[in-house]
Amino acid sequence: MSTVDPITLAVVRGALETAQREMTLTLEKTGRSSVFNLAHDYSNALFDHVPEMILQGQDIPIHLGSLIPAMKAVAGFYGDDIAEGDVIYHNDPAYKGSHIIDCCMYKPVFHRGELVFWTVCKGHLTDIGGPVPAGYNPDAKEIYAEGLRIPPVKLWEKGKRREDVINLLLTNMRAREHQEGDLNAQYGACRVGERHLLALVERYGVETVRAAIAELKAMADRHMRALIREVADGDYTGTAVLEDSGHGLGDLAITAHVSVKGEEVAIRIESPPQVPYFINSYEGNSMSGVLLGLMMFAQVPPPYNEGLYRCVSVDMGPPGTLCNASEPAPHANCTTTPMETLTDAVRLALEQAAPDRVSASWGHASGINIAGHDPRRHHDQYVTMVLASIISGAGATQTMDGWHSRGPLCCFGALMSGDIELLEYSYPILIHRYGLMTDSGGAGERRGGSGTWLELEPLDHTMTAVAFGEGRQYPTAGAAGARNVLIESKLGRLVHRRADGREEAYDQNAMLEIAPGERVININPGGGGFGDPFTRPLEDVVDDVRNGLVSLEGARLEYGVVIDASGEIDHDATRQQRRAG
Numbered sequence: 001m002s003t004v005d006p007i008t009l010a011v012v013r014g015a016l017e018t019a020q021r022e023m024t025l026t027l028e029k030t031g032r033s034s035v036f037n038l039a040h041d042y043s044n045a046l047f048d049h050v051p052e053m054i055l056q057g058q059d060i061p062i063h064l065g066s067l068i069p070a071m072k073a074v075a076g077f078y079g080d081d082i083a084e085g086d087v088i089y090h091n092d093p094a095y096k097g098s099h100i101i102d103c104c105m106y107k108p109v110f111h112r113g114e115l116v117f118w119t120v121c122k123g124h125l126t127d128i129g130g131p132v133p134a135g136y137n138p139d140a141k142e143i144y145a146e147g148l149r150i151p152p153v154k155l156w157e158k159g160k161r162r163e164d165v166i167n168l169l170l171t172n173m174r175a176r177e178h179q180e181g182d183l184n185a186q187y188g189a190c191r192v193g194e195r196h197l198l199a200l201v202e203r204y205g206v207e208t209v210r211a212a213i214a215e216l217k218a219m220a221d222r223h224m225r226a227l228i229r230e231v232a233d234g235d236y237t238g239t240a241v242l243e244d245s246g247h248g249l250g251d252l253a254i255t256a257h258v259s260v261k262g263e264e265v266a267i268r269i270e271s272p273p274q275v276p277y278f279i280n281s282y283e284g285n286s287m288s289g290v291l292l293g294l295m296m297f298a299q300v301p302p303p304y305n306e307g308l309y310r311c312v313s314v315d316m317g318p319p320g321t322l323c324n325a326s327e328p329a330p331h332a333n334c335t336t337t338p339m340e341t342l343t344d345a346v347r348l349a350l351e352q353a354a355p356d357r358v359s360a361s362w363g364h365a366s367g368i369n370i371a372g373h374d375p376r377r378h379h380d381q382y383v384t385m386v387l388a389s390i391i392s393g394a395g396a397t398q399t400m401d402g403w404h405s406r407g408p409l410c411c412f413g414a415l416m417s418g419d420i421e422l423l424e425y426s427y428p429i430l431i432h433r434y435g436l437m438t439d440s441g442g443a444g445e446r447r448g449g450s451g452t453w454l455e456l457e458p459l460d461h462t463m464t465a466v467a468f469g470e471g472r473q474y475p476t477a478g479a480a481g482a483r484n485v486l487i488e489s490k491l492g493r494l495v496h497r498r499a500d501g502r503e504e505a506y507d508q509n510a511m512l513e514i515a516p517g518e519r520v521i522n523i524n525p526g527g528g529g530f531g532d533p534f535t536r537p538l539e540d541v542v543d544d545v546r547n548g549l550v551s552l553e554g555a556r557l558e559y560g561v562v563i564d565a566s567g568e569i570d571h572d573a574t575r576q577q578r579r580a581g
Contacts, residue, residue, distance in 0.1 A: 004211045012209055031123075043056075046117060052068075071118065073095040089105055089155045091104065093143075099331055104121070109198065116206055119189075129172040133174055136333060140278050143328045148172045153165060174381050235258070237258070238345045239255045243470050249275050256346040266312075269342065358530075362392065370383070393476070395528045417452075428459045442475065442528040443554075444529025445535045446531055451524040497520075541559045545563055545567070
């Protein structure tokens with residue numbers, strides 16, 4: 001029984017949500033890089049003194065799940081050596097971070113000398129040092145070849161900015177102005193959150209606020225337990241395949257074993273030994289993959305806090321494996337690969353337990369980073385992840401088609417492509433095409449969302465492009481009888497178009513040099529379809545053809561709908577086609 005009246009509970013909950021939203025707006029308006037101010041590749045959360053997550057933002061799932069173990073690791077590292085005015089920075093997966101490009105800031109919040117909260121902000125920096133711009137080194141055999149590892153370190157100590165430490169970090173990063181600007185934006189976000197939280201406890205008192213937070217955690221716990229009780233007790237298994245992304249490793253399988261008993265669920269991950277390639281995932285990052293798979297299945301209402309996971313236990317498997325990597329395993333690509341495959345495995349296992357909740361997968365990330373020297377700005381170095389390049393299609397569900405250009409799975413709709421014109425303003429590039437891909441959405445009674453085509457050219461300089469991710473060899477998984485005929489159009493791929501028009505296509509990760517007059521084209525997969533495509537309503541197929549989402553060939557081969565040159569259905573031919581299928 002809650003000791004807080006419903007009105008006070010609602011006000012406290014609203015104040016926490018406002019604090020988090022203000023943190024997000026601060027990052028958007030003050031971030032220096034396009035990764036922050038255009039793409040919104042950052043996440044914010046609030047923790048109490050325990051520390052347990054009391055509110056997560058509607059942000060990047062790959063960040064949010066890993067924040068729970070990371071916050072505990074950072075707080076545990078310092079123990080009692082935490083004072084008012086401290087600010088801690090961290091990115092190291094050995095301390096439960098996700099990958100070293102995602103740098104996280106933690107600010108303890110004190111009220112009258114007592115630790116009451118933490119404000120936490122994680123963001124993807126555009127560079128983290130190392131031999132390859134933007135941190136994705138496909139040739140790395142160990143983590144030391146990927147960039148700067150930052151174990152928990154104080155950037156502000158008792159309110160005093162540690163210029164020596166901050167200078168040490170920034171000196172090791174390319175495009176220093178952007179990294180410093182984004183770091184300052186993170187600090188501003190943490191301070192804004194702190195201001196809101198202190199105003200809340202000043203008004204209601206620490207005990208009342210803590211009682212309200214305890215009830216919000218308990219509410220989330222009740223929501224998840226109620227869902228698990230509806231699932232039949234038993235052991236369930238889901239396996240997803242991680243495609244061969246290079247270095248002759250071959251395809252790799254990740255399996256999730258899920259045991260449901262009463263109102264509790266245990267998840268055990270089985271993955272192959274870690275590999276000398278940048279697709280290993282340390283435990284903190286893998287936690288995000290597991291929790292995203294769980295939440296895709298659960299779809300419980302808010303609040304979203306650590307109470308959701310009280311009835312959930314997770315075993316990542318033995319250390320030294322792909323999803324529970326040990327030092328010095330390289331890992332920079334892990335937030336997309338293998339995280340998205342891990343998510344699929346967990347989701348598939350849970351859907352074995354409750355088939356009525358089945359849904360198709362979202363497109364996996366298949367993107368590029370770019371770097372070079374800007375001839376417009378005294379040849380200053382620039383580097384960025386082109387997050388518009390990883391926007392793929394969402395998966396279809398039982399009740400609706402997948403959303404277009406809302407993926408990838410690891411970001412689950414929270415990532416933005418940003419204005420193309422602003423990308424061209426920020427970097428010496430010309431974007432020739434950015435749009436949806438015909439026939440890229442998985443075929444089904446409910447069609448998967450379309451993936452995207454991004455085509456860009458460097459202006460007056462040679463540009464480095466680094467490809468990362470997957471989805472280039474296997475189409476996104478559909479569900480409930482969905483099937484594809486036109487496979488090639490549903491795959492991601494990288495194309496290097498020479499000045500003379502010759503093209504070289506890559507279906508694995510690669511690092512390219514793009515000269516002036518040449519173009520790099522990155523194509524992203526669509527989302528998976530749901531159900532038998534031959535049962536899709538005829539008028540929906542016609543609409544898709546008229547909107548350029550499905551070709552005439554795709555309508556005939558994948559949906560059994562024959563449409564003539566005038567855009568009208570040939571009903572006799574359609575009946576024959578569907579009967580034959």
